[in-house]
Amino acid sequence: GQSLEQPSEVTAVEGAIVQINCTYQTSGFYGLSWYQQHDGGAPTFLSYNALDGLEETGRFSSFLSRSDSYGYLLLQELQMKDSASYFCAVKDLDDKIIFGKGTRLHILP
């Protein structure tokens, strides 16, 4: 079957760095996307990795290793407003878009 695995919850301290991992098992793979969703809000696009390596966008970075079917989202200089759920998503060879169940990030002052 097709699946994406990510931790259900992660807790970190304001100002620190946190990494949210995602492993995937899909029938083919085009790339890995990351989305942020605040409570009561809609998901917002953060990043997309099609090739191996690290992509940096401000305080957020995303990494992909296609050989390991693994990626992660790295959040630096954490702020309270980063408290949200984070989803990884892939598009498989059938062009279906699959989301993980999400990682809820708790930030402590």
Place this chain on the structure above:
Amino acid sequence: DAGVTQSPTHLIKTRGQQVTLRCSPKSGHDTVSWYQQALGQGPQFIFQYYEEEERQRGNFPDRFSGHQFPNYSSELNVNALLLGDSALYLCASSSGGTGYEQYFGPGTRLTVT
């Protein structure tokens, strides 16, 4: 630049009824995907429309159908509503039939009683 819009915001229906949800994509986008999101879960892919055709479909019954109009806006129809259809329905737009970088609307909260 208008983002993705959805209507209505909230909806309450009775089991067995039919519902139509509407979505207008972000300016410049031609692809619309629909998702169902249960509380505490990730979005579940329903289907994607591109060039007025359903391109891909997730594991949803035929009670779920859709349409895309020439102006790229889209509708999601759900027939014979079940209690389990209660969820947040999200519309996302992107370009060129892809789904890599999607922009989501605020969603429609559907409650079936």
